[in-house]
Amino acid sequence: MASSLCFHRLRRTLAILTVGIMVAGANAQAFTSVVIDAGHGGRDPGSVWNGMFEKNLCLDVAKRLNALLQDRNMKTVMTRSRDSYVDLGERSAISNRQENAIFVSIHFNASRNHSISGFEVHYRSKRGLTLAKSIERGISKAVNARKREGEWKDYKVLRETNATAVLVECGFISHTKEAARCSHPDHRQALAQGIANGILAVKTKL
Ligand SMILES: [Zn+2]
Structure with missing residues (x-):
């Protein structure tokens, strides 16, 4: 009796597991394009x-990321490719016109507290969290910088974008040493490489 009960429980557990795996499999779909959103622009300088x-x-980082992803045969769309002002609603609208895309917004950080440094990746959905964690890992491996914990953020550009979306804060330009690093093209290339690696690592897992 006891063993038969156990067997039934085991069968039920296996059935639930199988359904769970099938659901997870059905949800997982490879994205085919990446919307790259270079923060600010034109009359909006961001932090100075x-x-x-x-x-x-x-x-600069957005263009480097664009080139790296295109090299890996990803379709990319940039919300701006020059020093122009694009409002937040338009950035989301550009993304929402793309099929099967993810959205990656690129920013740099600043604080009145000059001792704060590091990069962080923010998100606003469960899939966003998965993408954010992967990009975090990519940047950690590519650059020598402090990883700060990314957070759930109700940013307009994340909220109004239908695609899985993250916002990468690449580092604090208010921190003297980090600012010096960020001024180096090699560092910005490494940041872009880390972000690209993080994106490609979850290509079939989001
Ligand atoms: Zn910014």
């Missing part, structure tokens, strides 16, 4: 510290 304009750093 240590002689650097956030908007320029964002665009």
Whole structure:
């Protein structure tokens, strides 16, 4: 009696597990394009510290990321590819016109507390969290910088974008040493490589 009960329980558990795996499999679909959103631009400089304009750093990393993903045969769309102002609603609208895409917004951070440094990846959905964690791992391996814990954020650009969306804060330009690192093209290339690796690592897992 006891063993038969156990067997039934085991069968039920296996059935639940099988259904769970099938559901997970059905939900997992490879995204085919990446919307790359360089933060700020034009009349919106973003943070300005240590002689650097956030908007320029964002665009530079976005262009590098664009090239790296295209090299890996990913379709990419940039919300801006020059120093132009694009409002937040339009950024989401550009993304929402794409089929089967993810959305990656690129920013740099600043704080009045000059001792704060590090990168962080924010999200607003469960899939966003998966993508954020993967990009975090990618950046951690690619650059020598402090990893800060990404958070659930109700940012307009994440909220209004239908695709799985994250916002990468690449580093604090208000921190003297990090600003010096960010001013280096090699560091920005490594950041872009880390983000690209993080994206490609979850290509079939989101
Ligand atoms: Zn920003």
